[in-house]
Amino acid sequence: MIDIINVEQTFGDRRILKNVNLQINKGETMVILGASGSGKSTLLKMMIGLLKPTSGKILIDGRDITRMPETELNEQRKHMGMVFQYSALFDSMNVKENIAFGLRMHTKLSEPEIDQAVKEKLHLVGLDGTEELMPSNLSGGMKKRIGLARAIVLEPEIILYDEPTAGLDPIRSTDISLLIKNMQEKLHVTSVVVTHDLKSAELIADRMAFLYEGSFLEIGKPSALYQSKDPRIKQFMNGLPSSPDIEKEGDE
Structure with missing residues (x-):
């Protein structure tokens, strides 16, 4: 469904992504893990066409979005949802x-059809009857749910999530993770989730990809990352403190 091929991203003299390759299968949930600043959100923005790579290709269902004119890209985005x-x-x-x-x-839906679509999506995210509330009256968890409802209202084939549990307490974080899993099962979409929340990742991932300083160190089932011998992956997965020795050992 998504094929990222030899993607590089450079801002000035900073090389954010380095020859990144990743295949995401139709209907799976791919979780991209990594520490802050590793390039996760940059990669996600490129998947929806908000950023263009310095070099490389990003194929969505076989079509290279990096070379699409803006009008064609806007049409492609109708099949994609983004949860910020x-x-x-x-x-x-x-x-x-x-x-x-x-x-x-x-769309050219009538007002009654729009009302019905909004109600259906609010029901899916467990927020029936909240149509008239303003964002200032919503909790952090409710805002996340409304963001998800907005992302799925056009019934996309792909949903991209940027740190969906950021800023939430552990209970609300679990609620949002279970909601993402529930959406996957009900809607059969392809999901890409960028996070550094390991508990959330374990709940929702079919596969994980570990991004470190702009490059993928490992891609596979969650168990493969937990059993990885790479010291940089072991450090992240076990929440160990930063250490120059670990980084040096990983580069050897």
Whole structure:
């Protein structure tokens, strides 16, 4: 479904991504793990076309989005949903208008049809009856759920999540992780989740890819990463303190 081929990203003299290759299968949940600053969110933004790589290709269902004109890319985005780290809701719009925004922009649905679509998606995320609430009246967990409802309202084939549990307490974090898993089972979408939340990753991942300083060190089932011999992966998966010795050992 998604094929990332020899992707590099450079900002000025900083090399953010280094010859990255990753295949994401249709219908799976791929979790991209890594410490802050490893390039995870940059890669996610390139998958939806918000950033173009310095070099390399990103194929979505066989089509290279890095070479698409903006009009064609906008059409492609209709089949993709994005859940942003801090929800990115419009403060001046209530819940209904936030969720309906994409429907109004990209479809010719009637108002009753839009109302029905919003209600259905709110039910899926467990927030029935919240249509008239403003973002300022929502908790962090509720905002995440509304962000997910907005991402799925156009019934995309791919959903991208940028740190979906960031800023939440452990209970709400688990709730959001289980909701992501539930969406996967109900909607059969392809999901890419960027996170450094290991508990969340374990709950939702079919496979994991570990990104370290712009390169993937390992890609595989969660068990493969936990059993990895690479000291940098072992350090992350076990929450060990940073150490120059570990980094040096990993480079050997």
